[in-house]
Amino acid sequence: MKIGFIGLGLMGRPMAAHLIDAGHELFVNRVKPVSEFLVEKGATACDTPKAVAEAAEIIITIVPDTPDVDAVLFGENGVADGLSEGKMVIDMSSISPVETKAFAEKIAAKGCGYLDAPVSGGEVGAKNAALTIMVGGSDADFARGKPLFEVMGKTITHVGPVGDGQTAKVANQIIVGLTIQAVAEGLLFAKKAGADPAKVREALMGGFAGSTIMKVHGERMIERTFDPGFRIRLHRKDMALAVNAARDIGLALPNAAATEQLMNAAIARGDGDKDHSALIRTLEALAGL
Structure with missing residues (x-):
């Protein structure tokens, strides 16, 4: 065609x-x-x-x-x-x-x-x-x-019908964003507590915490490879779509809102054009690392 x-x-x-x-x-x-x-x-x-x-x-x-x-x-x-x-x-x-x-x-x-x-x-x-x-x-x-x-x-x-594809994508971005934040917090906790985050990730991959995001983005967090597969700036845009749409339909999405704010902080720190796995850098800054 x-x-x-x-x-x-x-x-x-x-x-x-x-x-x-x-x-x-x-x-x-x-x-x-x-x-x-x-x-x-x-x-x-x-x-x-x-x-x-x-x-x-x-x-x-x-x-x-x-x-x-x-x-x-x-x-x-x-x-x-x-x-x-x-x-x-x-x-x-x-x-x-x-x-x-x-x-x-x-x-x-x-x-x-x-x-x-x-x-x-x-x-x-x-x-x-x-x-x-x-x-x-x-x-x-x-x-x-x-x-x-x-x-x-x-x-x-x-x-x-028309619009449902975008609704599904917003739902996808909520889940991906919150899971990236969860993986980052888990690995950051391991590091701050004195454990090897790479070994912790290896252990977690065999249980319920194992996921594509743990596998792909967790590795990026450990290897510090933040070249964009998907930029924080663009993911923040999608989280804003979720939070704004939720407000319009009278729905509370407290964790989506918190992740949007974390992404805002990452952009303010100059990480907007890094891969969204680089959210761990902002959490590290909050932890004084």
Whole structure:
């Protein structure tokens, strides 16, 4: 198919590359030196999101935040200006479920389909085409988009109507954020108490405390390898989505709120662009280490 792909960041670049490798014709926007290899692989560079939408049947976006999706879709020379009836937009960003529904209504008014399909799995999952993809939208639109999802991900779930994919992603980010904080606190406790945190982690991996986060992020905390798979700054954005949405529906999420504040502190300390496993650095600072 002719696919538009907007958002050639840490996640987007390998996702776009998989689509090219699968034989799809890609049209991309804002090509920088780090993403020039996609053009060398056969992608066509377009000057504007509008031009991408004019050339493609399905337009995929994966950008940092809700205002970024709004700008790409509905800003000057945005995707919406280049749409014609029968095309489809797939937003794979992690953004507000409420705004997602509003965006979908505007796209539907042009006679086009819309799926919200945020992802989990980080840069490693994107590179290995092993992402978890949570999809909101109609059955027909999901069936149309599924072959593309299968190129980029491993676990693909049609959660429900538009907005439900984003709701699932917010839930995912709550659980991941709180678990990273729990692993960091556990390993910090071990260190402060005089035990070897690497040995403690090894012991815990065999019990109920064992998890993917204990395995992957726990190792990063011990090895001090904080190059971003997923930046604290972006995870804080997702935690803010959770806390704000909870307030709107009258729900208390005390631990999500506390983790958001810890991430705020990490950003204030200059760690915003480090991997979210670097939250342990802020906890260490609180402990005087």
